[in-house]
Every structure is written in C-alpha cells, then in structure tokens.
Amino acid sequence: MELFIIIVQLVAGLGVLTLGADWLVRGSSNFALSIGIKPLIIGLTLVAFGTSAPELTVSVKGALDGNSGIAVGNVIGSNIANIGLILGLCAIIRPVDVSKELFRRDIPMMLVASVALGLLPFVGGPSPLGESVGFEFSRWKALVLLGLFLISLWLTFRNAGSSETPLDDVAQKISRTKNLLLALVGLGALIGGGYFFVEGAVSLAERLGIPQLVIGLTIVAVGTSLPEFATSIIAAIRGQSDISVGNVVGSNIFNILFVLGLSAAISPVMIEPKTLQMDIPVMLLMALLLPALAWRSRKLGRLGGAMLLAAYVLYSCNLFFNWV
Numbered sequence: 001m002e003l004f005i006i007i008v009q010l011v012a013g014l015g016v017l018t019l020g021a022d023w024l025v026r027g028s029s030n031f032a033l034s035i036g037i038k039p040l041i042i043g044l045t046l047v048a049f050g051t052s053a054p055e056l057t058v059s060v061k062g063a064l065d066g067n068s069g070i071a072v073g074n075v076i077g078s079n080i081a082n083i084g085l086i087l088g089l090c091a092i093i094r095p096v097d098v099s100k101e102l103f104r105r106d107i108p109m110m111l112v113a114s115v116a117l118g119l120l121p122f123v124g125g126p127s128p129l130g131e132s133v134g135f136e137f138s139r140w141k142a143l144v145l146l147g148l149f150l151i152s153l154w155l156t157f158r159n160a161g162s163s164e165t166p167l168d169d170v171a172q173k174i175s176r177t178k179n180l181l182l183a184l185v186g187l188g189a190l191i192g193g194g195y196f197f198v199e200g201a202v203s204l205a206e207r208l209g210i211p212q213l214v215i216g217l218t219i220v221a222v223g224t225s226l227p228e229f230a231t232s233i234i235a236a237i238r239g240q241s242d243i244s245v246g247n248v249v250g251s252n253i254f255n256i257l258f259v260l261g262l263s264a265a266i267s268p269v270m271i272e273p274k275t276l277q278m279d280i281p282v283m284l285l286m287a288l289l290l291p292a293l294a295w296r297s298r299k300l301g302r303l304g305g306a307m308l309l310a311a312y313v314l315y316s317c318n319l320f321f322n323w324v
Contacts, residue, residue, distance in 0.1 A: 073275070076221070217319055
C-alpha cells in the first residue's frame with residue numbers, strides 16, 4: 001500500500017508540474033510583454049525564483065533538521081541538473097539563443113556565485129564531522145552570499161525595461177490581470193507538484209537504502225529542479241529562449257546566493273570534503289561549459305546540448321557507482 005501511495009505521488013506530481021509550467025510560461029511572458037519588461041528579466045527573476053521555491057523549502061528544512069547533506073547536496077545537484085539535464089535537453093529539442101545580456105551580466109554572476117561556494121568553506125579550516133572532518137558554512141559566510149544576491153538583483157533590474165519594441169498596441173489587447181493570475185496559478189501548481197514528486201522520490205530512495213548525500217545530489221536535486229525542467233522545456237518548445245535560459249541561469253544564482261545563503265544563515269551547515277573535491281568542481285565546470293559552448297554563435301545548439309547531457313549522465317552514474 002505504501003508503494004502504491006509513492007507511485008501516486010510521483011505520477012500526480014509530474015502531471016501538476018506539466019500543467020503549471022505551461023501556465024507559468026504563457027502567463028509570465030504575456031505579462032512581461034504587456035508592461036514593457038523584457039521576457040529575459042521575467043525569466044531571471046519571477047520565473048527563476050518561483051521555480052526555485054522547492055529548493056528553498058528543502059534546503060531550509062534540511063538545515064533546520066541538521067541534514068547538511070540534503071541542504072547542500074540539493075543546491076549543488078540542482079545547479080548541475082539545471083545546466084546539464086535541463087538546458088541540455090532544451091537545446092536538443094530546439095537550439096537555444098543565449099543573449100548578449102546574459103553573457104555580459106548574468107552568466108558572470110553565476111560563475112562568481114559558483115566560485116564563492118567553492119572557496120568560502122575553506123576559510124577557517126576544517127571542523128570535526130563525525131569520525132572525520134568537514135568544512136563549516138557559518139553565518140558570516142552565508143551573509144556574504146546574501147550580499148552578493150542583493151548585488152545580482154540590482155544589476156538585473158538596473159536595465160529592466162525594454163526599448164526594442166513598442167508595446168502600446170500589444171498591451172491594449174492583453175489582460176494583465178488575467179496573465180498575472182495565470183502565472184501565479186502556474187507557479188503554485190509547480191510548487192505543489194514539485195513537493196509531491198520530491199516526497200515520493202525521497203520515500204522510494206530511502207526504501208532502497210540510498211545514502212543521504214546521494215539522495216540530495218540526485219533524486220532531491222532533480223525533483224526540486226522539475227519546475228525549472230518543465231518550465232524551460234515548455235519555453236523552448238514555444239520558442240521563448242529568453243525565459244528558457246534565463247530561468248536556468250537565474251535559478252542557479254538564486255540557489256547558491258539565496259537558498260544556501262538563507263539556509264546557512266538560519267542554521268550553519270557542514271560540507272563534506274568529497275563535495276568540495278568532486279561535486280562543486282563539477283558544478284563550476286557545468287557553469288563554464290554553458291558560455292564556452294554558446295560563445296561563438298550566441299546559441300546553444302543540439303551538439304552542445306548533447307555534450308551537456310552526456311556530462312550530466314556521467315556525473316550521475318559516478319555518484320551511484322563510485323568510479324572516481
């Protein structure tokens with residue numbers, strides 16, 4: 001009976017996620033158009049922060065419960081999945097345009113956030129962690145991340161308006177209230193669907209005896225990334241590259257600077273040496289691969305998408321089979 005409930009949670013969560021993603025993309029893109037804000041800004045903020053709500057919930061709860069493996073692994077694993085799995089699949093389905101604005105401002109901020117996460121734990125040296133040692137992410141380090149988050153918000157909204165296309169005629173035909181409500185309902189469906197799917201996935205993993213850190217880096221990470229996955233895939237199919245890429249880049253910035261920053265500010269978390277040696281470098285590598293593959297043509301093509309997806313599959317297999 002318990003297994004049946006888990007399967008129902010997985011299937012229902014996936015169905016609600018798909019509907020929510022479609023509503024969020026349609027509502028948010030139309031709303032952005034109607035008020036003269038670039039769809040990229042909506043993708044980097046409203047959509048990205050909204051679809052990262054499951055990561056925020058899971059990591060904060062993990063920190064409060066003393067489950068550092070879940071709190072940290074969820075953020076790192078989600079960021080790896082966002083680029084390797086989500087953007088990889090999006091580009092395979094339909095090549096994704098990467099705007100100059102992303103190269104100039106948001107991708108560098110994502111790289112800064114990734115490097116900060118890799119370096120800050122070493123400040124102060126190792127601390128006891130059970131029978132071994134770990135590296136504490138203390139409150140002052142969390143405040144550094146939250147400070148960087150405020151800077152990233154200021155940089156994003158500094159040039160939020162769109163001057164490329166006159167929108168007066170279009171705005172008159174669009175119901176702002178209707179599209180805003182559609183986006184909010186879609187966001188709620190994404191959060192609810194993500195919650196049910198993660199609950200089912202974690203229960204199934206625990207029944208199979210999978211370690212906590214691996215659950216955080218894979219099952220919970222992918223589960224909490226399902227809103228980004230559904231939203232970016234739908235956006236790619238609809239040709240909304242700005243929302244598709246902006247959602248992923250914005251979510252990665254939000255996950256590190258706000259989700260982990262807030263979690264560690266509430267309750268300091270411990271990071272295992274293996275995470276610093278393997279998982280964070282892979283996250284940084286993924287963050288570097290995105291601009292490297294899209295730099296020349298300002299587009300992430302199908303070959304680039306396949307390379308990102310292959311890298312993600314290899315990383316995930318290594319977690320389960322301990323090749324390295």
